[in-house]
Amino acid sequence: MIKPVALLGGRSALYSIIAIAIALALIPLVLGYNMYYVYLAAQVVLVTTMVLAWNIIGGYAGQLDLASSGYMALGGAVSGLLLAFYNVTPWLGMPLGALTAAGLAFLIGYPTFRFGVKEVWYALSTAALVVILQRVFWLIYGSTEIYMPVHRWSWYHLRFSRYEPLYYMLVVILLVTLWLNIRIKNSKLGYYLTAIGEDELAAEALGIDTRRYKLYALLIYASILGFVGGIYVNLTSIVSFRMFDLWLGIVVAVMGIIGGLGSIAGVFMAAVILRTLEEYLRSMFGATIPGIHLLIYGLLLIVVGVLKPEGFAGFLKYFRRRLARGGSGG
C-alpha cells in the first residue's frame, strides 16, 4: 500500500495543498460574502485552474497550446446545452463535456503529433482549432445566447442564487488539478514530458515514445478543461459562440509563460496575480482604456521573454536562495 503522503508527492506538497485549500475556503468569508467579489474570486480560481491544466502540456511538454478556451467552451457547451434543452444534470454533463473535449483532443492531437507538427505550427494549429470550433458552433446555433434555466437553489441543476457553491466546486477542481500537476511532475510521465519539453529530438533518441506521451498530456489537459467548462457556463449562465474565445486561450498560455514554464508555484502565482490585476485595472480604467490589462500583459511578456525567460519562477528561485542563505546565517 502507498502512503497517502507519498501519493501526494511528498510532505511539503501535502502541506502546501492543505494551506491553499484553507486559504481559498476562507476567501468568501474574507470578502464578506459580497456577491460581486465572490464571482470575481470564482473567475480567478477558474483561470488559475486553466493555467495549471495548461502547465501539463505547455509547461512540462513544451507544446505551446492556445486552445484551452476552445476545450473549456466545448465541455461547457455540451454540459450547458444538455441542461438547457434536455434538463440533464451537469453532474452528468460535466463528465460528458470532459469526454467530448478529450475525444476532440485525440482526433486532432493524434494526426498532429503523428505528422510531427511542432513549435510554431503546433501553436497555430491549436489557434485555428478554437476559431474552427467557434465557427461550427456559430453555423449551428447562430449568434443567439442560450440561457441556463433559473433556479433559486438546485444542486441537480447546479443553479443557485449565490455564487458560493460554484466557487467551492471550482476550488475543489483547482486543488485536484494542482494535485495532478504535482503527481505528474514526480512521475515517469512527468520526467518524459520534461525531457520532451527540453529537447524533443534528444528525448526521442533516448527511446521515449514522444508522440504517445504528448498525447497523454494533451488528453489530461483537455479533460480538465472540458470538465470545468460545465461550471463555467453555470457561472456565467450563458452558452454562446463567444465562449470559444481565442484571446482567452492566448492569455492562459501567456500566464503560464510569465509564471515560468513547468513551475507549479510560479504558474499559480502568475495566474492569481495577473487575473486579479486584470479585474482591478478593468474596474479602474475599463471605461476609458479598454484592454489596458492586456496591454500590460503584452509588455510583461516582452520583458520576461527578453530578460528573464524563467518567468516568475526565476524570481521565486532567487528569493528562496536568498532565504536559504539568510537561514544558514550567511
Added chain:
Amino acid sequence: MIDPAYATQILINGVLMGLLYSLVALGLALIFGVMDIINFAHGDFVMLGAYLTFLIATYFLIDPTVTIALTVPLFFLLGIAVYKAIIKPVLGAEPLIQIAVTVGLLMFLRNLALAIFHAEPRGVPYTVFSTPITIGPITIPLSRAVAGAVSLAVLYIVHLLLTRTRWGIAVRATADDREAAALMGINVERVYYTTFGLGTALTALAAALIMTFSRADPYLGLLYGLLSWVIVAMGGLGGVVGVLASGLILGIIESFGMSLVSTGARELFLYVTFLVVLWVRPRGLFGRR
C-alpha cells in the same frame, strides 16, 4: 449546378483577394524564411498600418493609396526599431520564447489600438477607386481590382529584388546558411534588419490597399496574422512563387466557401485547409527543402 457566370464571379473575387493575401504574407515569409524568427505580430502591423492610413487619409483628406508615400518608409524604420529592440535579443532562442515575445508585441499593439480608437471600426471616407467595373454578368469593384494588380506588381518587384540584386543574393545566401554567408563577407546583421524592415514596410502597403475597400479595427491583426501563417505554411520556403500560389489557393477556397455556404464560415474553410496542409505536407505544398 451553379451558373458558370456566377462561378466566374466567385473565382475572380477569390483571385483578387488571394493576390492581396499573398502580399500580406510576403513580409512574413521573408522574415521567417531568412531569419528563422517566429513573428506572431505580423498581422498587427497590418492593423497598425490600417489605422495609420486612416489617420493620414482623414487628416490630409487624401486618398488612402497616396498615404503609402508616408506609411511605407515609416514602417520600414519601425520594423528596424522593433528588430533592434526586441527581436535581436531572442534570435536563436528557443521557439517558445520567440513566440512569447512576439505574442507580447501582438497584445501590446492590438490593445494600444483598442485603447486609442476603441472597438468601433474606422473607414476612410473617400477613395477614387470606388466605381465597379462591369463586364457582362460580372462585376468587379475597382478598389479590389487595383489592390490585386498592385499586389501582383509588388510581388514581382520583390521577386526581382531577391533574384537580381546583390542585396537579394545576400538575403538568399543568409537564408541558406547564415554562418557560411557571414564567412563570405556578407553583413548578416544588415541583411537581418533590412529584411525585417522590408517585411514590415510591406504590411503598410497591404494595409493601404485594404483600406480602399475595408475598415480598420483592432481585430484585423489576428485575422491577417493567422492568414499569413497559413500561407507561409502552405508555401513552405518556396520563395515568392510559393507565397503567391498559396495565397491564390486560399483566396479561391475562401471565396467559394463564403458564396456557397455562408459568409460566417470564412475562417472555417481557411483553417480546416490549414490543418489538413499541416498534416499532409508538413513542409508546405511548394517547399524546396
